[in-house]
Amino acid sequence: MEEIDTMKTNRVSTQALSGFMELLPVEQISFNAMLETIRRTYEVFGFAPIETPILERAEVLLAKAGGETEKQIYRFTKGDTDIAMRFDLTVPLARYVAEHYGSLTFPFRRYAIGKVYRGERPQAGRFREFYQCDIDVIGDGDLNLRFDAEMPSVISTIFKKLGFERFTIRINNRRILNGLFAGLGVSDRVCTVMQSIDRLEKIGATGVAKELIEQGITQETVDRILEFVTINGSNTEILEKLRAMDIDDPEFARGVADLTEVVLLGGAMGVSDSNLSIDLTIARGLDYYTGTVYETRLDDYPDIGSVCSGGRYDDLSSYYINRTLPGVGVSIGLTRLFDQLRKRRVIKSVASTPTKVLIVPLVTELAPCLNLASTLRDIDIPTEVWFGDAKIKKSLGYANKMGIPFAILIGSEELERGVFSLKDLTSGIQQQLDLGSILTTLKQ
């Protein structure tokens, strides 16, 4: 390898750009399997696919963005057009719904799976190009709360199918927080207060208290806020404690009622109590959530942070269209999730190819091998024919390296007797079978 590396330095660097994930086939196959599980689950819940361009007019993406997002955006000019790469799938959805409003049926249930771009400074576990897998339901004018209850059901189905039993969907309602703050007279500082609360786990109660005091909030009010956000217990207990609180605010009351219904319905939709947990500290940084909010953690890998989050918003597309379009949705950041699981060796990688059968011709006559390959492919069994030297060792070496589970050897003896030698490369067992038996065995 020395020689190659030396040569390479005289040539163009072949590494992918920093912050861009690139996988070997064995990993890509696992990644795609996860993606397919997510996609299939979205479809089984009746979400329709849409796809928007990766490039948008910069003014579209920046209509609402600002601060960090604006700094991170990939933006450039081509001809006269000020172009930017999408940094999420929500802003393009807002534009899409506004543009195609007249052609869509509401409630509009859509999923979108695609790459988004953020030119962040590179740091461990952060990507500049990454997959988001989003679902949203958009209503025209209004949207029933039942859709909020459906989200945990989708999330739960996905993570179970991905092989996780121990995960927690944390749920909250922004109205409770808004109502509380109105009751406490700090409505004008809701955003900054929520940002502090959002960091409770990171900086602890003392840290949050310190930040709130720095914001000019009285010690008494800070105490009540902390008393509130540290309420704990089962979902039922938390909801009871909330109702028992002496907060006379209609927004607070509605938030508690909504959260109660969403948790109740979530259960009826098959989400286990162990997977759905009210957490009053969840606010989600983005300021457009207005009702239910979600975060999902893998219990065995808490340091990964949230693997699926989202919430309810009052108004998706007001920057683009004069219609009130409330929605609720969640998003899975698959690239980061996969990367974190891979580093923890949770990803089960099996093979470097989808091929299940390698057919090895041991005679010059290729036709029987090619015919068998066609037959296997017709019944959806991924099949390759070995086109290298007619040497068993070399071909089986290739099959083993690739993780191909079966080989079929066809030599003069097999041709004479009208059979095939099927070799199970895991067990090493080889047997001569006729076509019917081969198909039956492989179909299993």
Place this chain on the structure above:
Amino acid sequence: MEEIDTMKTNRVSTQALSGFMELLPVEQISFNAMLETIRRTYEVFGFAPIETPILERAEVLLAKAGGETEKQIYRFTKGDTDIAMRFDLTVPLARYVAEHYGSLTFPFRRYAIGKVYRGERPQAGRFREFYQCDIDVIGDGDLNLRFDAEMPSVISTIFKKLGFERFTIRINNRRILNGLFAGLGVSDRVCTVMQSIDRLEKIGATGVAKELIEQGITQETVDRILEFVTINGSNTEILEKLRAMDIDDPEFARGVADLTEVVLLGGAMGVSDSNLSIDLTIARGLDYYTGTVYETRLDDYPDIGSVCSGGRYDDLSSYYINRTLPGVGVSIGLTRLFDQLRKRRVIKSVASTPTKVLIVPLVTELAPCLNLASTLRDIDIPTEVWFGDAKIKKSLGYANKMGIPFAILIGSEELERGVFSLKDLTSGIQQQLDLGSILTTLKQ
């Protein structure tokens, strides 16, 4: 709509950028089905997925590019990095194979499906963002000609699965052309001569002759070139005529031998004679093809042009690594193909959602509906529960608009009798069934 349109003009434009395809769900579902057919066929032939970033170092993409490509490329600077968007999947493959050479097993069979970017001037049928669906087999040092024969088999399987019986894979071998030109003493102008020949269909024999004369080629040589490229007949006849030509050149002889073998093996791999046709005018513009070349046309839509093309190249990655890596591959430009078929109304669009069953609760109690939904989803039937008003007309109106084929109504009568009312929305037939019968009926 008047009011909305007026409002919109005061806001940000919501149209996708010109040259960027954006589909309604009903079309997106058809598009995805085509993509999935292609992906599945690639896998059933044992090609492994890889995915490279959409952004690359500009020097990587421009190592080999030039002329038109360089003008079309989306290129920008972020921080200190000179970045470009990939304009095909082949250059990133070359970089990938060089970078991961030590970790790959050869022959390396990979597929890649992804978006590529070309900032062309917008014109009918051209896209700036479009999907390419590529397969390539890369050898280390050498690569058996049998892989060339496999490509038509893959192409043929895909287009048949897409519902086309009448298509023609035109095949040629660059060695024949190179050998001919060597024999005729015009080797120094092979590239320009081939570019002219490539346009035979567009500009006719007279046009080609004119161009060749302008290149300074003698009338006698031009006559021989035209005599050659207008050879026609069945594959067998063309190969016989080639062998009968008085061209004493080893490259020519090898080209004819290779083409003969590829056509013969292609047949053995299940490609019908009617779908595989030698065309001596096919050269493929790009100058890196060195052997077999392919183009595919849909016989009923010849004006769409080539829908799948590619060929054999001697050296994939010489810009990046000191190894000889020959390969053969083909590419389907799916975005353009879909767009052209859509315009010709060849795309069968069925529904705006993957949902097969809409469950409609006609009582307040939701649990039976939610349970049934879970049961249906568990057996992979895409299902929605109607969360709007408990009105049959509204819910069935939604189902009809979306193209959902079945509705299940659950009212007090059904709950009492322990049955479900299954309504086939195509035929209008409604029947009361128990759970077992519902599942059996819907599974079909």
